[in-house]
Amino acid sequence: MSVSSHLLFFFSSLGAFNGLLLALFLLLKKDKQYTDNWLAILLILLSVRIGKSVAFYFTPTLDKSILQLGLTACLLIGPCILAYVAQSTLNNLTMKRLTITLSCFTIATVITGILFPYQDYLALWQYWIYRGSSYLWLISLVVASVMYARKNTYKLALSKQLLTQQPVVVLAGSWLIWTAYFTASYTSYIMGALSFSLVLYLTLLLALKSKWQEKASTTQSKYQNNKLSTEQTTRFSNLLNNLIETEQVYLDPQLTLPRLAKRMSATHTQLSQLLNDHYQMNFKQFINTQRITKAKESLKTYPEMPVEEVAERCGFSASSTFYSTFKQQTGMTPNQYRTTEI
Incomplete structure (x- = not known):
């Protein structure tokens, strides 16, 4: 590979690797918020999807089982985004029902992959599941965005605070990644992976900026009367x-x-x-x-x-x-x- 190809591989795969590390951190940290588990699962699914995209872009003859793993993750990304947003907007009873429904959907997806493997059912995976996962992702994004907007109408007017709200950042990043994949035929297939790396690091920068401002405010207040x-x-x-x-x-x-x-x-x-x-x-x-x-x-x-x-x-x-x-x-x-x- 040329130098530019090496750089492209590095930056496109960097997001997937760091996404897994961040997911591990969220799962293991002690002071968890109630949305951290769903965010960790979402990061794992996105990292698997992005990792498959990078591998397929640089190795078109990739084994079909890896392609199946990537599409399976893609099929679950949309419902996971919906569950993440619902965790902070729905009551416990409704959330419990949604979790059961998503668990059944996940089990059904895994069973489908076992009974109808990619290598034996190319048309099913390359057309129906590939397209279906993209549209399911889109529908979930629309529903999750509307759900969050209705629950937090007055907060959306506070533009200064908008970019620091974790659900808003996750939804905006998910929209960007979905758009990159959906328009890949007009741009490049690797754009989805690059978008994920960009979103991940912008999110970390926003988080660090928020922490720095909070620390600066605390330090300033400490010496005031x-x-x-x-x-x-x-x-x-x-x-x-x-x-x-x-x-x-x-x-x-x-x-x-x-x-x-x-x-x-x-x-x-x-x-x-x-x-x-x-x-x-x-x-x-x-x-x-x-x-x-x-x-x-x-x-x-x-x-x-x-x-x-x-x-x-x-x-x-x-x-x-x-x-x-x-x-x-x-x-x-x-x-x-x-x-x-x-």
Whole structure:
């Protein structure tokens, strides 16, 4: 191979290799988020798909079993993206049903590969499964994008925060990779692999930038006077009350102290000081209090609404957290409270 071919091979395969390393890190790290497992699986599937593309591009006589492995991974990428986004938008019961459905689909895909191998059923794999996986990927991207947009309508208006939202980055990257593969006949087959490498490193740069900004903000705040003046307390209290009562920011299950502070044009140290001194609560206690107050209203107003849906609408990402927090604050379970109040 020429020097340019060596460079092309290096950069196109780099994303697949690092994708596997990142997936391994997500699976093994201790402080997991609830979407990390699905993101790790997605990275593994994309890495397998990209690895097959690189191998096939430089070795057209590639063994059919490797081609089958790549197409099998491609067939599962779309559903995995859907599951990743659904994990942060659907309630536990619906997510459990979706997981069972995707597990059955995965088993059916594997069984199909065993009963109808690539080398014996070329037309099936080269036409139906190849095209089907591409369109399934597209449909899943559309559904996942709409699902996330509906759940996070007010956040999409905050353009400065948009690029730092993990689901937005994953969806945007997936759209770019899908487009690169779908238009490969007009450009080059290797564009999908190069796109994955590009997306992966841009995502890492965004993550590092976010961490650096957070660290810089923490360092700056550390040396500032933590004591709020009377004027600051009044101003921040009014801003906070407006965000709570008018915009109901606490309904966002991914709301954090730094993000809320940014909405108030305050440092997270100032917000923490305000909550501690003015409300005698920490951030978690304050937000959960707002969510439980909203939940109590919903339980009385909508007596037929399932408790899991009430929890989801009030900003709780897990029903178990809602039940424990509700009982801690009221001394009753949600169902007991509903029975008492109705």
